[in-house]
Amino acid sequence: MPGGLLNERMITNEVCGTVATPAPREGHQPSPAVATVGTLRTFYIETFGCQMNVHDSEKVQGLLLARGMTPVEDFMHADLVLYNSCSIREKAAQKVFSRLGAFRKATRGTAKAIGVLGCVAQQEGERFFERAPQVSLVCGSASYSRLPQLLDQLEAGKPRVTGLGLDTVECFETEMTRRDNPFRAYLTIIEGCDQRCSFCVVPMTRGPQRSRPSHKILAEARRVVDQGYTEIQLLGQIINAWHDPSPARLSFADLLARVAELPGIRRVRFTTSHPRYFTSDIVQAIDANSNLCDQVHLPLQSGSTPVLARMLRGYTREEYLEKIHDLRKARRAISLSTDIIVGFCGETREDFEQTLSLIEEVEYDQIFSFKYSSRPNTRAEGSEDDIAEEEKGRRLTELQELQRQIQVRRNQALLGRSFEVLVEGYQARLGQAVGRSTTNRVINFPGSAGDMGRYLTVKVTSAGPNSLVGVRVG
Ligand code: 5AD
16 A cells, blocks of 8 residues: 555554454354344444555544444443554564454453454455454455444344445445544545555455546535635545546546635645656646645655566666656645565665665655565465565664654754744643644644644744644744
């Protein structure tokens, strides 16, 4: 999946607890939901993974609210507990099992329906019930529109229900989305993925690529503006592969412009772009619309052409650098970020050095870097995962150290410069407000709770590798 979303992009719910494969309860069939689930009045959702998952959970919440259910903050008080899972890397996939184990311990003897959503649900399917017998619902993202029906079946006494079909040609359309982020409205424009990058599990977990028609996207964008949002983030695994299935036949760049032109919109972001489809009309759209944010996330994965070929990425090092060159010619300095995998099958020291040199050449503002993790049913699963774990670790550290130095340099260069930020947080203990610039940089500055949701100008007064501190001006 392009665009793993670490920090603000990745919700890494750190979870304690052991990876547990609970044994069936004594004297019970492994179907604890049967007699006990009753009417599901309250729910709790926990989300792992990318922004797509975060937004999927917002849509699921909307469905549950429309069903008359009430959200609760503590799973102990929920009739229905849902885990929206991520399987991009082995570690991420394990989290849902450790969470289920911890949950089972805490709730022993209480009656609850437990469901697993998202990529691990899709990947494991019915096997989930063997591995975690306390689970009574398993549903992948391509089947979320069926959730109300599945819950009806649970309430009617069916012990186990699944939504695992992947043959959909439709996006999940709902007007009931319950958005959690008060400042930024996520909006899906394309679901699934047809790329088949050899390392990536997403095509198997999110199904085939399907684009939403432009009129539905624009109608939803108008709705969120009417609700008071001034910032929209368009989402898709390969966002720039979006094709308008409606007669309007807008290009992706046209769509960006049309969203940016809506009255009331101050910021439009989009993630994640694939280099293969990153055409210069996207840069032209950013140039022509000042509220299209000067920020692009363009996953590289590797700086070595032979590795890129084995990853089936569809571009060479040189072609990627041409895209960067296009971006660097934009009127505003566009902030760049990327994703890198180290230790992919057969990656030599020379290949890895190609990645280092590209990082140095491009000077990203941020990178998200990962050790290669072999995933089930991917094309690379058949290749030998031949780089030792320690070597992957060393390469990751080396890469991150290089990037740290780049960020120190780049952030130092911002000292004394002023940025418009949208204030997204306030830490009362420190008296610090947290704002985000159009370039997606987080700046902390002395402020108040009343600053939340406001656009303010902040001057940078100090800069570390990962953070900026400033003061309000003007
Ligand atoms: N191993 C390690 N990293 C991976 N990613 C995707 N699949 C894998 C894998 N099997 C990374 C890519 C992608 C980001 C979301 O996660 O860098 O862009």
